[in-house]
Amino acid sequence: MGAAAVGLNCSVGPDQLAAVARTMKQAAKIPVIVKPNAGMPVIDPRGRAHYNMKPESFAISMMRLVEAGADLVGGCCGTTPEYIRALCRNLKQMRKS
Numbered sequence: 029m030g031a032a033a034v035g036l037n038c039s040v041g042p043d044q045l046a047a048v049a050r051t052m053k054q055a056a057k058i059p060v061i062v063k064p065n066a067g068m069p070v071i072d073p074r075g076r077a078h079y080n081m082k083p084e085s086f087a088i089s090m091m092r093l094v095e096a097g098a099d100l101v102g103g104c105c106g107t108t109p110e111y112i113r114a115l116c117r118n119l120k121q122m123r124k125s
Contacts, residue, residue: 036048059100061099061101065081081106090118
């Protein structure tokens with residue numbers, strides 16, 4: 029249909045997306061992008077979302093998504109540069125293996 033890539037972002041954390049990423053990769057003939065939240069948000073009494081997944085847990089879960097077929101990875105709600113740095117460290121380690 030002319031798309032350059034397909035993907036998923038937001039909604040849940042990376043620990044819940046491996047099966048979805050795998051299924052998308054099997055069906056797609058284009059790159060699969062995955063940019064999840066830093067876990068499921070907890071909403072405080074003022075209506076603000078708080079994400080409890082730590083950067084290293086996020087990065088470890090993201091490696092499972094890469095193994096499931098994600099071509100491009102990143103983060104959405106609740107992630108910060110610290111999360112992306114942890115993800116980059118794990119990706120570099122994966123390349124060395």
